Amino acid sequence: MRGAVLHGARDVRFEKLDAPRIKEPTDAILRLSASCICGSDLWPYRGIQPTTAPRAMGHEYCGIVEEVGRGVTSVRPGQFVIGSFFASDNTCPHCKAGYQTSCEHSQPVGGAQAPMLRVPLADGTLVATREVPSAELIPSMLAASDVLGTGWFAADAANVKPGTTVVVVGDGAVGLLGVLAAKQLGAERIIVMSRHEPRQKLAREFGATDIVTEREDEGIARIQELTKGIGADAVLECVGTSESMTQAIGCARPGGYVSYVGVPHGVKLDAQKLFFTHVHLHGGPAPVRRYLPRLIELVEKGSIEPGKVFDLTLPLDKVAEGYRAMDERRAIKTLLRV
Amino acid sequence: MRGAVLHGARDVRFEKLDAPRIKEPTDAILRLSASCICGSDLWPYRGIQPTTAPRAMGHEYCGIVEEVGRGVTSVRPGQFVIGSFFASDNTCPHCKAGYQTSCEHSQPVGGAQAPMLRVPLADGTLVATREVPSAELIPSMLAASDVLGTGWFAADAANVKPGTTVVVVGDGAVGLLGVLAAKQLGAERIIVMSRHEPRQKLAREFGATDIVTEREDEGIARIQELTKGIGADAVLECVGTSESMTQAIGCARPGGYVSYVGVPHGVKLDAQKLFFTHVHLHGGPAPVRRYLPRLIELVEKGSIEPGKVFDLTLPLDKVAEGYRAMDERRAIKTLLRV
Structure with a gap:
């Protein structure tokens, strides 16, 4: 597969990456329905945050579960799921207090500007929708993953x-x-x-x-x-x-x-x-996981349409243009069609 | 009358001061039952906060109302009252929100290490007790003025x-x-x-x-x-x-x-x-006024005894020794008998 990799300031390349595989029994692999570029991606893109090694970009995601590790019990292949940019077990004292981004076992999720994604701690991190949402709901579901939360x-x-x-x-x-x-x-x-x-x-x-x-x-x-x-x-x-x-x-x-x-x-x-x-x-880093069930419900009911923040849609292979458009403030937020 | 005046680092003098008089119709004059030295008095005493002109010290007080301005309606001569180190009208939006130390008309109260004190905005600032408290309750009533609040x-x-x-x-x-x-x-x-x-x-x-x-x-x-x-x-x-x-x-x-x-x-x-x-x-600066009615009630009922923090009692004319004892951490807090 191919995905977005940041090599240095203003140097995003769409290049070959290993397809993600289950590493831990608590992992899930998702086939993404869409991805996008975050305002926080602009800090390293602009060189304000230095890039010391090539880095697979993207941490906002929603999609269909492709495979789960043998320890995963709460989501299953075929379900549509959304997760946050930090994987969390959702059982430790910090998670129970609603601060999942400070989870004792938190791990960053990375490489979501790609067709497939490995999500650690799938049981604690992912929330499944009641059914696979229609295409027009995808931008709003994607927004719930980070920017709305x-x-x-x-x-x-x-x-x-x-x-x-x-x-x-x-x-x-x-x-x-x-x-x-x-x-x-x-x-x-x-x-x-x-x-x-x-x-x-x-x-x-x-x-x-x-x-x-x-x-x-x-x-x-x-x-x-x-x-x-x-x-x-x-x-x-x-x-x-x-x-x-x-x-x-x-x-x-x-x-x-x-x-x-x-x-x-x-x-x-x-x-x-x-x-x-x-x-x-x-x-602090938003504990999006705390709000996900409520946000998904609001999107499903059509009460909110956060997907409107995506004012530019590009195919994934044009990801570099997506960064440029946001950097130059030509776009509020870029959705990437996977 | 005589009271404490800070002239510079570690230079507190007990010296002649004009007795306070009503300046504004909203003022009250109190005859203090006791006074004390605050931890915050040690910042200028130690020279960490510079003293540019001689300054009458003390901002914790309780005592008997001696005289009120013609605009004062909620307290009257003879009552025992406690107030905070910031005078406040207790009617502006910030006071109503419980932040009386950010009152639109707040004024610092100063010169309480003396027998008599002028308190501005008496209606908003002072809280009267049901009756004049017994001598053993005075330290706890005084504590409510600042350190307990x-x-x-x-x-x-x-x-x-x-x-x-x-x-x-x-x-x-x-x-x-x-x-x-x-x-x-x-x-x-x-x-x-x-x-x-x-x-x-x-x-x-x-x-x-x-x-x-x-x-x-x-x-x-x-x-x-x-x-x-x-x-x-x-x-x-x-x-x-x-x-x-x-x-x-x-x-x-x-x-x-x-x-x-x-x-x-x-x-x-x-x-x-x-x-x-x-x-x-x-x-922030504690909005003691918000808590005063409750604190006074707890002291009156004997539920709390905050006056225990005074582990040194001196006559007012020994105020300089009171500062030294606190500066050298020989005393937690010095009560001054007026």
Whole structure:
């Protein structure tokens, strides 16, 4: 088979790879229905995170179980399944507390920009749908694997509840699905900080009530104005830079909640400044597994359509163009037809 | 009258001060029943926080209302009252949300190491007891003004609930009353990090179940051992240094809660490291006013005796010795007889 391999900054190649095989009795092999490119893939793609050896890319996936190891009991060949970017046993104390991405036995899942994928700890990691979904549901099912689950965690970690005033910092796919999640969780007002017209439009479709185009201090001042000088109850930081974090904290009311779900790059927080803001801070690699059953159900019922974040669809062999389009912000998120 | 004035590092003088007078119609003047020295007073005393001009010290107080401004309606002369170190209107959105130390009109209260004190925003700030308490209750009432309220906020901000496993970092008066608060909030296990025998003893009286004398990485390893490799549900950081913050975060389980209630001095948090710990972080200047009615009730009923943290009592004119004793850790906390 052939899949995407990153060799260095801006050097993604579609090349021959060994087909995955069962290595552990707890593994499953999936035949993927679709794959995609993550905003976090852009960190190594742009060279901000160095690539020291060629690396098979991709960690978002859904598809049909092809084969399972002899220890797997909860999924079987022929089922359609979705999993998260971290395999987890779903039985350890951290998993039971809902932090599957901190599972005692967690393993990263990699190489999903390919036709076939090995998923470790299949019983704990994979969730099967009731039936094989129709083609039009595939993008939304795929979104549940990471970007929707991450946006959902952002909203949940920021304590979004009925009536909440929410600010979303970041108009990438995660931020946009943070909007969708906030809407589902009952937010009354959802303010999105965005300067990009197509993203603003999608944000509004997902439930945004206000768009703020100003940034940094001006952006904070605008949020204060919109919230009558109080600040937002909940702020979802969906970027991972110092600027976005400072902006997020500055938009929250005293005692408000700031979540952060993008891996922070070079962000140092001055604890004394943070102290006097009185904000709650919570984030980390999203425990998507916690939310998967609920997200799958919402997609199956047609209550949400997170697949709309894919505004570019390419065949898998054009994966390099998919990276370029996202890097240049021509695409919000690229779906790869396998 | 005479009171404590800080002139520079380790230079506290008991000297003549103008007696406070009503300046605003919302002010009250109190005749103090007792005063004390706060751990946070040691930052400027030690010169870590510079003193640029002589400053009347003290911000913990309880006493009898002597006089009120014409706008004050909720307290009257003759009542025994307790307030917090920040005056607050208790009506603005931040106060209503329980963050009175972020009140839109907050003002610091200062000069309480003296016989008389002016308290601004008296209606919002002061809470009257049902009757004038007996002499033996005064230390516990005084503790409610700051150190107990701060320890209580530490436990609340760390989400301490029935059954929680708690770690307290810091065996100062705030940490010790964090133990008392955690016990009251139903914690099952309370582990205190302390190397000082008298403080360990008081911690046990307040409800500590375990004492850990190791620090930094060894301390974290010991907590992991005591919690079967899981980490603590709640960690109360009651110091405010880089070492204590790092230790606190390292003791928490993934998804656990870390509160911090001492003003952080020179603490920079690496957001990426914090991200992968999955902890919740919340703190700030304790909104003691939120808890005062409950704390006063607990003291009145004799359910708690937070006044035990005062292990040195001096007449007010010996205030400089009170500072020295705390600076040299000969005393946990000094009560000043007014």
